[in-house]
Amino acid sequence: MSRRLPLVPENTEPLPSLKENQGMLAWVSSVDHKQIGLMYLMVTMVFFVVGGLEALLMRIQLSQPEFNFISPEVYNQLFTMHGTTMIFFVVMPFLIGVGVYLVPLMIGARDMAFPRLNALSFWLVVFGGILIYYSFLTQSGAPDMGWFAYSPLSEKPFSLNKGPTYWALGLLATGISSVASGLNNIVTILTMRTPGMTMRRIPLFVWMILVTSFLLIFVIPIIASAFAMMLLDRLLEATFFTPAHGGSAILWQHFFWGFGHPEVYILILPAFGIISEVIPVFSRKPIFGYEFVAGSTVAIGLLSLGVWAHHMFAVGLGDVTNLYFSLASMLIAIPTGVKVLNWVATMWGGKIIFATPMLFATAFIIEFVMGGITGVAIASVPIDWVVTDSYFIVAHFHYVLYGGSMFAIFAGVYYWFPKFTGRMMSETLGKWHFWLTIIGFNMTFFVQHFLGVMGMPRRIYTYQDFPYWGSMNLISTIGAVVLALSVLVFMWNVHVSRKRGKKAGNNPWDAWTLEWAAASPPAVHNFDLVPPVRGRRPLWDLAHPEQPDEPNAKVVD
Ligand code: HEM
Ligand SMILES: [Cu+2]
Numbered sequence: 001m002s003r004r005l006p007l008v009p010e011n012t013e014p015l016p017s018l019k020e021n022q023g024m025l026a027w028v029s030s031v032d033h034k035q036i037g038l039m040y041l042m043v044t045m046v047f048f049v050v051g052g053l054e055a056l057l058m059r060i061q062l063s064q065p066e067f068n069f070i071s072p073e074v075y076n077q078l079f080t081m082h083g084t085t086m087i088f089f090v091v092m093p094f095l096i097g098v099g100v101y102l103v104p105l106m107i108g109a110r111d112m113a114f115p116r117l118n119a120l121s122f123w124l125v126v127f128g129g130i131l132i133y134y135s136f137l138t139q140s141g142a143p144d145m146g147w148f149a150y151s152p153l154s155e156k157p158f159s160l161n162k163g164p165t166y167w168a169l170g171l172l173a174t175g176i177s178s179v180a181s182g183l184n185n186i187v188t189i190l191t192m193r194t195p196g197m198t199m200r201r202i203p204l205f206v207w208m209i210l211v212t213s214f215l216l217i218f219v220i221p222i223i224a225s226a227f228a229m230m231l232l233d234r235l236l237e238a239t240f241f242t243p244a245h246g247g248s249a250i251l252w253q254h255f256f257w258g259f260g261h262p263e264v265y266i267l268i269l270p271a272f273g274i275i276s277e278v279i280p281v282f283s284r285k286p287i288f289g290y291e292f293v294a295g296s297t298v299a300i301g302l303l304s305l306g307v308w309a310h311h312m313f314a315v316g317l318g319d320v321t322n323l324y325f326s327l328a329s330m331l332i333a334i335p336t337g338v339k340v341l342n343w344v345a346t347m348w349g350g351k352i353i354f355a356t357p358m359l360f361a362t363a364f365i366i367e368f369v370m371g372g373i374t375g376v377a378i379a380s381v382p383i384d385w386v387v388t389d390s391y392f393i394v395a396h397f398h399y400v401l402y403g404g405s406m407f408a409i410f411a412g413v414y415y416w417f418p419k420f421t422g423r424m425m426s427e428t429l430g431k432w433h434f435w436l437t438i439i440g441f442n443m444t445f446f447v448q449h450f451l452g453v454m455g456m457p458r459r460i461y462t463y464q465d466f467p468y469w470g471s472m473n474l475i476s477t478i479g480a481v482v483l484a485l486s487v488l489v490f491m492w493n494v495h496v497s498r499k500r501g502k503k504a505g506n507n508p509w510d511a512w513t514l515e516w517a518a519a520s521p522p523a524v525h526n527f528d529l530v531p532p533v534r535g536r537r538p539l540w541d542l543a544h545p546e547q548p549d550e551p552n553a554k555v556v557d
Contacts, residue, residue: 037100091267279361394445
């Protein structure tokens with residue numbers, strides 16, 4: 001379709017440290033953003049399997065009424081560890097990791113601003129994960145108080161229940177990692193862009209990482225202080241969160257959700273970024289309304305700081321407070337809707353190519369909007385009072401987290417895998433993965449809306465044989481098995497394509513952001529020559545000098 005770009009020789013010898021025979025040491029000691037990025041992706045895949053197995057165990061236990069597969073105590077540990085794992089050790093580090101790999105390439109830089117800090121961030125995540133999982137080996141087992149660790153559940157004395165202590169320490173370590181990553185991204189994006197790469201031209205993925213990074217450095221300290229207080233309560237008998245001794249359990253909830261709601265945007269904004277890169281390339285059009293996609297992200301970031309108590313409507317904060325948080329929450333639907341509109345308008349009239357990344361991106365829009373609609377519904381106080389703590393909520397957040405974040409993660413892997421490895425992933429396996437995901441995901445979570453409205457509470461290890469409860473739960477469990485199968489297909493695809501996939505070349509999708517001008521995989525120094533940047537699509541401008549995106553752009557050289 002376009003002319004080959006003679007910027008980097010195709011299939012250059014991969015950088016020495018990326019050679020397979022280099023052994024573990026080169027990886028473990030690496031400060032290269034590409035190797036660190038790939039290590040993030042590998043570690044998060046391991047955690048994804050672990051968190052998925054925990055989910056599968058829960059679903060087996062719930063497959064029929066009054067089933068005795070796992071005990072109530074273990075069930076409590078499983079949902080706590082599953083939620084914690086998926087949020088802090090899968091979605092978050094995956095998105096940070098893919099950012100670490102791509103941001104320097106996308107802005108034409110040599111590496112992150114602070115490569116050693118980058119390595120520290122990565123290893124702190126590994127350390128935090130090990131610390132949390134270590135709790136399984138203690139005699140009281142893993143933490144069992146749910147991923148939001150409400151007091152008094154999290155305040156049982158350390159001598160009886162060690163899990164929550166390891167949990168808080170592990171998450172403190174990953175919190176330090178997140179703040180460091182946030183700072184690293186901000187400095188990299190603000191100071192290391194190649195000439196011509198103005199803030200109005202950086203890829204939207206980079207915009208999303210930037211806003212996410214500000215959220216990280218604003219809100220992680222909130223939860224880090226709460227963890228510190230929780231640890232003081234648990235280890236030194238302080239009483240911040242124990243009402244019996246003058247503390248306040250509700251205070252914990254404010255701390256937790258003050259962090260927790262912005263956190264859900266930390267889990268979704270970079271996903272929006274991935275979608276904003278994939279959709280234009282596979283629609284063969286520039287993004288519709290770049291400024292609106294970037295601007296609405298800033299709006300979402302700011303608004304997300306002021307809506308936390310929609311997680312606390314059932315607490316009894318009073319009508320005025322509830323009303324404010326309800327309205328503020330609904331307001332977020334506006335900038336989010338703007339984005340959906342931009343993506344659909346980008347596809348509109350485009351020559352759409354439904355390769356696997358685009359299939360996941362398109363499905364993302366549909367499934368994420370489903371989760372968004374139930375989200376606006378439960379932002380309404382009376383509706384929330386009916387369905388709070390029920391399976392309706394479980395359905396809602398899995399639509400945004402799996403149908404949203406995970407779908408975008410899959411889109412991103414299929415899209416950038418050729419850049420990471422120099423090989424294409426199998427399209428046939430990709431389509432199997434996609435359709436099994438669609439079937440399994442919707443089967444698992446759609447019925448849970450009904451179960452919730454029918455009154456099934458979340459976090460119960462079993463239930464009575466009420467009409468339809470058994471059959472709907474069985475459907476959900478079968479769906480989870482299909483979903484597990486889809487993940488196996490995905491992993492198999494990664495495994496075989498890494499060695500035997502079709503050779504990719506520098507720019508297999510005919511995309512236009514700078515990372516595609518580097519070799520696949522990129523040389524250790526990223527670029528021999530960074531292409532000139534005179535618009536938002538530098539590689540398009542190079543291939544089509546007769547119709548550049550910004551004809552009047554100054555040549556900055
Ligand atoms: C692999 C498919 C998945 C299945 C089958 C699944 C299933 C489950 C189940 C059975 C529960 C417990 C519900 C309850 O008893 O209240 C749960 C809770 C949860 N899941 Fe998933 N899940 C999956 C993926 C994910 C992903 C990708 C995320 C996040 C990125 C996630 C985040 C959560 C959270 C935050 C909780 C709440 C834990 C808590 O109540 O403390 N799940 N999930
Ligand atoms: Cu929220």
